[in-house]
């Protein structure tokens with residue numbers, strides 16, 4: 001019995017099922033469960049035989065799955081050899097490695113916070129509340145410069161602790177003022193961050209550290225938040241005029257005594273020039289510079305370096321050392337099943353389930369995938385009335401909610417309340433999948449995330465860096481997977497030019513996991529018995545069919561899918577000129593794109609479908625809010641904006657300067 005189980009483990013790539021866990025399951029399910037497991041092991045043995053013995057031609061001509069296999073010539077070209085049995089052990093098998101000598105940045109310094117001149121109360125709060133004693137390199141370099149009241153421009157890799165690098169000395173300066181800071185004084189410090197979630201997170205960090213100086217108050221202002229609440233706080237404290245003055249001053253001449261600090265993982269030379277307008281006599285810190293190595297005895301002034309001279313096109317950035325980067329080449333029509341297979345593999349089939357962030361290009365796409373996966377992949381964990389008695393117990397554990405990967409979504413068109421809740425829930429979750437736009441790509445610290453999936457390619461390399469930077473933070477391990485279509489494979493070279501190294505994961509390795517994963521899924525309403533897929537192609541076809549049926553039987557899902565399709569195509573047209581040769585809209589097979597949104601309609605029918613209103617009973621989650629609502633919140637109706645503005649909240653490289661938008665503007669003229 002145990003032997004059988006182990007064989008299935010080797011075949012399917014699931015982590016081994018610990019013997020102790022197995023025994024407890026046996027107690028619960030008794031003899032019937034044993035019979036089911038035995039039967040399933042036999043099935044899997046057969047699968048293994050068929051995978052190694054049956055020639056491809058044979059299954060293609062057979063009835064059932066083979067007849068409508070989704071894997072076509074295009075996909076086979078992307079494989080290296082014919083299907084041979086793969087033993088996956090939960091590890092990622094690398095096919096090709098594209099390596100380049102990257103820039104290294106040590107995360108931690110050898111010095112402690114105690115070695116600085118920071119206030120002892122601050123240091124003890126850090127130790128007690130956050131358990132931090134040793135500084136990171138960027139903190140070691142930045143804190144003394146800020147304490148000297150100098151303007152500074154800081155470049156340091158993602159997850160290296162930049163927030164505390166500026167928060168600590170700023171708070172220290174406020175604590176040490178000769179005249180104690182009072183609530184009536186107005187704001188002393190303005191921290192500007194790119195997203196609301198990051199504003200919330202930064203406020204949390206400041207509030208934690210400020211426990212050592214309770215007379216200093218941190219607040220947070222952001223678009224979409226109820227102004228009433230914020231206004232009440234501002235009247236309470238009489239700050240409103242000061243805030244308005246500071247913003248005006250920042251936007252016009254600046255203020256004589258202002259100290260300005262600018263930090264990023266990807267400060268380019270272009271940004272440096274821009275910074276020249278806001279910063280005065282500033283120092284520059286590059287935490288990755290080798291000059292800092294062993295420079296304990298030097299003072300910081302000596303170690304502040306000039307950034308590496310390189311052309312802006314090929315500028316290299318440090319990436320976390322423990323970040324493993326992969327890519328997978330996926331033909332367009334297999335994108336949906338491959339993404340689903342990867343999610344199931346890492347977040348449902350492994351004994352240690354992953355916490356994953358999946359980046360998509362548009363809000364509509366996030367909405368569609370979230371709803372589709374919730375229905376086809378996740379709701380399967382709940383008991384389905386369509387399962388036969390035997391099927392009901394086929395996979396012990398699937399009924400257990402705790403083993404179910406939870407799906408989250410985040411994009412800029414959600415209400416602020418929803419956004420905050422998702423951010424907090426996902427941060428607290430031990431496992432799960434967050435489907436999001438670039439709104440989650442910068443600055444956010446989402447604890448325990450171990451996989452970043454870029455389902456759509458980011459525009460600029462800096463966007464790639466920020467996205468993968470949501471994992472492998474503060475010296476932890478992390479992985480990133482980039483989806484590319486065959487025509488986009490050149491993008492790897494582009495990343496290589498920036499000294500970013502990736503290894504290829506064969507698509508087959510991802511799809512093979514479906515051989516087992518499909519047993520985890522519920523039977524769709526129309527079927528009472530599931531056929532056993534014998535090959536990964538059949539398993540992929542089975543899953544694609546489930547997706548298409550889910551869309552087909554629900555007019556609202558069709559509308560969401562068509563909207564997702566449309567927005568994907570439009571976003572694809574907005575890559576910057578330099579990337580257009582790899583991401584050429586003319587090379588996009590629109591029929592295959594439709595397939596990747598589980599649509600059976602031809603592209604010519606899709607615009608009508610996308611414009612069809614969603615029924616009132618359907619709760620799309622994505623609230624197509626009235627223009628008046630948006631105006632009240634000081635926001636625009638994104639449906640009226642040029643498309644690029646609706647694609648991504650910021651910085652995706654698909655901005656208004658893209659040739660797509662320019663072309664449209666020229667046409668209008």
Ligand SMILES: Nc1ncnc2c1ncn2[C@@H]1O[C@H](COP(=O)(O)OP(=O)(O)OP(=O)(O)O)[C@@H](O)[C@H]1O
Pocket residue numbers: 130132133134135136139156157158159160161162163164264265442443444445469470473474
């Ligand atoms: N000295 C330290 N030792 C250990 N962990 C630290 C230290 N300083 C900060 N951290 C932790 O590192 C994590 C990442 O920090 P932070 O969010 O400030 O990174 P960042 O450099 O701003 O990243 P990004 O560029 O993505 O915005 C946080 O969980 C933070 O608590």
